[in-house]
Amino acid sequence: MAYFEFINSVKICSGAHALENIVYELDFLGSKKPLILSDNGVKNAGVLDKVTTILSKNGIPTDNIFTDIPADSDVSVINSIAGAFRQSGCDGIIACGGGSVIDTAKGVRLVLSQQGKDILGLMGNEIIKKGAHIPFIVLPTTCGTGSECTAVAVIKNHETGIKMEYISSELLPDTAIIDVRLTETLPKKLIASSAMDALVHSIEAFSSKQKNPISDAYATTAMRLITTNLPVVLENPTTEARENLALASTLAGIAFSNAMVGVVHAIGHALGGECGVPHGNAMAVLLPKCMKFNLDTNRTEYGEMLLYLAGAEKFASTPKDKRAEASIEFVINFERKIHELSGLALTLHEYGVTEDKFQNVAKKALNDGAVIANRKDVTEADVLDILKQCL
């Protein structure tokens, strides 16, 4: 077996009454005065109140709240929050939000623990060492990024338009609290796009150059939970299906944090930076075309995957040499169904992307770190071809 490393040091609190556990977790981690990071969408939907009510009832101060976090986590916002944290006398961080809020909080915590001033000065794995411990609890309000359990933060430098990927175990939170009371106001389209992001995390992790037996266990469980529960959550939601979907997102996050992602994410990051296509939406559009592109190198994994995507009956009734194609076919049909249930668009055209942007998107995609773990080599012509198919 080839050498591999696997880390997930995050304590996961999931299921009934998970949210109430935040009081114990703060006490355990030694935080009496947390800085609470969120965004105005989460605040206005009343989701943040569910957290602050529990904190207040238990005598934990809630007057240090920052909600002006943009849709893409931003270098200057991170630096200014880190400065404010030092002034405030806070002793821990709570992040309550989606991927951008969580990645912003990871950036702030990294600046603080590395005793730096500027997140731009912390680029490059070799610079980051084991730093000071700042208690850090994450409460995801979407079910897709898996960011609560990843050693990755995507931070945008709005001056250059480039999304930078920070990768370090120092980015892992102490605790992730997965409670569906925080996701119940999500619109269907957002549930669909974020769950498709999680599905791509699991598929890319399972077929990447860095896959390993432990990440495979997380990835395959995530696939099964997403394909069986996402349609239920969109059509006739039950608490159990919503809990399963939220947990799947966390599991897929753990898988890709260790096994990395691939060409779907490389192109998706570039489409986000260049054309503003939201991440999960780009993932849904790109996934089937990129699976077809990767078929010759990923045939074995795509074949194995059919069991977790489509279930035992479909797997057993499909000849071994047809299973890889059947997995791609399943993904295409699954996405059609999700489109019917949620209205999630499945072409780039519907997000206002035009062909004149393709050259820049392709260049950025090939410079994206995600392309490194894609088993098949990717050229500019390959990316242009995939993009044309997605238009």
Ligand SMILES: [Fe+2]
């Ligand atoms: Fe993603």
